[in-house]
Amino acid sequence: MTYEPLLERMPTTKLPTFADREGVFGAERPRYAEESPFKIHGGCGLMGICDESGTHMSGEIAIRAMAVQRDRGNGLGGGYAGYGIYPEFPDHFCFHMMYHDIKAKEDAEAVFDRYFVVDLAEPMSTRAVKGISDAPLLWRYFLNPDPHKLEGTEMSAEDFVVHTVMLINSTVDGAFVASSGKNMGAFKGVGFPEEIGHYYLLEEYEGHTWVGHNRFPTNTPGWWGGAHPFTLLDWAIVHNGEISSYGINSRYLEAFGYKCTLGTDTEVAAYLFDLMLRRHRLPLELACKALASPLWSEIDRMPAEEQAVMRSLRAVYGPGMLNGPFAIVLGFNGGMVALNDRIKLRPLVAAKQGSMVMVASEESAMREVLDAPDRVWMPNAGEPVIARVRDMTWPIHGDLHLSASEVSCAMTGVEESCETVVEVS
Numbered sequence: 001m002t003y004e005p006l007l008e009r010m011p012t013t014k015l016p017t018f019a020d021r022e023g024v025f026g027a028e029r030p031r032y033a034e035e036s037p038f039k040i041h042g043g044c045g046l047m048g049i050c051d052e053s054g055t056h057m058s059g060e061i062a063i064r065a066m067a068v069q070r071d072r073g074n075g076l077g078g079g080y081a082g083y084g085i086y087p088e089f090p091d092h093f094c095f096h097m098m099y100h101d102i103k104a105k106e107d108a109e110a111v112f113d114r115y116f117v118v119d120l121a122e123p124m125s126t127r128a129v130k131g132i133s134d135a136p137l138l139w140r141y142f143l144n145p146d147p148h149k150l151e152g153t154e155m156s157a158e159d160f161v162v163h164t165v166m167l168i169n170s171t172v173d174g175a176f177v178a179s180s181g182k183n184m185g186a187f188k189g190v191g192f193p194e195e196i197g198h199y200y201l202l203e204e205y206e207g208h209t210w211v212g213h214n215r216f217p218t219n220t221p222g223w224w225g226g227a228h229p230f231t232l233l234d235w236a237i238v239h240n241g242e243i244s245s246y247g248i249n250s251r252y253l254e255a256f257g258y259k260c261t262l263g264t265d266t267e268v269a270a271y272l273f274d275l276m277l278r279r280h281r282l283p284l285e286l287a288c289k290a291l292a293s294p295l296w297s298e299i300d301r302m303p304a305e306e307q308a309v310m311r312s313l314r315a316v317y318g319p320g321m322l323n324g325p326f327a328i329v330l331g332f333n334g335g336m337v338a339l340n341d342r343i344k345l346r347p348l349v350a351a352k353q354g355s356m357v358m359v360a361s362e363e364s365a366m367r368e369v370l371d372a373p374d375r376v377w378m379p380n381a382g383e384p385v386i387a388r389v390r391d392m393t394w395p396i397h398g399d400l401h402l403s404a405s406e407v408s409c410a411m412t413g414v415e416e417s418c419e420t421v422v423e424v425s
Contacts, residue, residue, distance in 0.1 A: 044213065044239070044240040045066065045069035045072030046361050047066060047329070047360040048238070049210050050336045050387035051389070054208050057206060057207070057208070057210070058206055062211075062212045063193070063194050063202055064368050064369060066193035069365055070193075073214035075131065075190075075192050075222075076222025077214075078192050079238075080187050081231060081236035081238075082205050083210070090182065091182065092142040093144060093180055094180070095179070098176045098224055100136050100174035104173065107175060108168055111172070117147075120141070121142075126200060127201055129191075129198050131191050132189065132190075132199045144157070161233060169259065169262065180231065180232065181235070181333070184331075187202060230270040233278070234333045237329070240326065240327045242324045243265035245323035246265040253268060266328075269322065276320070278395070284337060284396045289382070293314055322341070326346055327341070334389055334394050334395050338350065339384045340383075350378070350379050351375065351376045352373065352374050353373045
């Protein structure tokens with residue numbers, strides 16, 4: 001099922017046509033994002049930590065975990081996402097915005113004013129930090145879709161927000177949506193991660209889940225909008241590696257209304273998780289198997305029923321499978337999941353201490369944060385590490401495999417068949 005365009009209710013055409021019709025945007029200006037003229041091979045660092053009891057922890061913990069992985073980046077990108085950080089606005093979508101100039105801010109706010117009810121708009125708090133320069137204008141907005149505009153679109157509130165994110169990122173030059181979820185936010189930019197964390201005063205925020213990233217750009221330039229995490233709604237992705245299937249993945253996503261405009265391969269992972277988990281309502285384990293599918297030789301050795309499920313996944317979600325070396329951490333309201341590529345070409349270590357679950361590129365990050373881990377292990381290739389916050393609504397459809405015949409229900413839109421799940425031995 002694809003998004004229905006909002007036609008006259010929400011503009012989706014290219015900037016000049018929209019400007020002529022609505023008079024919202026000004027004259028065309030130079031593009032702010034460009035492809036890098038050369039490629040630097042390197043590695044990134046990442047972390048994720050979740051307290052499954054729901055206890056909140058300071059963002060300082062995430063800063064410490066990333067600071068010990070400083071050598072995995074080169075100062076061209078760092079960032080974090082925190083969950084549970086806005087308890088005063090738990091039911092509002094919070095847009096963290098980056099603007100390169102006042103005109104970009106005015107253009108984006110014209111979209112907000114037209115289609116949303118904005119309850120609070122304010123500049124984000126920052127401090128001067130050595131190493132951080134040329135920062136964009138940073139604003140946040142607590143808002144919800146205008147009920148009358150939402151009713152006319154026949155969309156869910158979440159689809160309405162996704163459509164708005166795609167609209168702003170693709171048509172409002174110089175404006176970029178850093179995050180758009182509820183009771184969460186992304187804090188990112190050009191710099192080492194500890195510099196970025198202190199720049200955003202991350203120690204003043206408390207959340208039950210944090211993810212962090214230290215960037216070493218490979219195919220694209222180090223710019224504020226291209227730093228990790230990449231987000232959509234409540235989903236936030238940090239990634240180490242290279243998704244060589246970006247081309248086919250992005251074309252596949254375009255068929256469902258997503259637009260990949262930020263010039264970094266990690267963007268497709270955020271949108272694929274939204275497609276599979278929220279819109280297609282796949283169980284988390286199945287979505288991970290679709291993204292990091294077992295090799296055909298492994299599938300051939302599986303029991304018949306599980307083999308049928310894996311073959312169906314490959315047939316239905318082949319264009320969505322991630323190729324290349326990667327380790328990713330997905331944060332969301334309710335927990336997090338970490339995943340390696342199917343032959344584990346990038347490092348990922350996990351640890352557990354009491355109710356705390358942590359993953360990182362290096363064990364040193366865990367030793368910095370956890371004083372006495374109960375267990376430290378290296379997850380197998382393609383096998384997810386899942387943390388789930390107790391007493392929070394699980395935003396994912398289920399925990400069990402679907403049968404082979406039910407995998408295709410996501411593509412046909414017949415939701416009733418997805419309600420029955422069967423366990424695969």
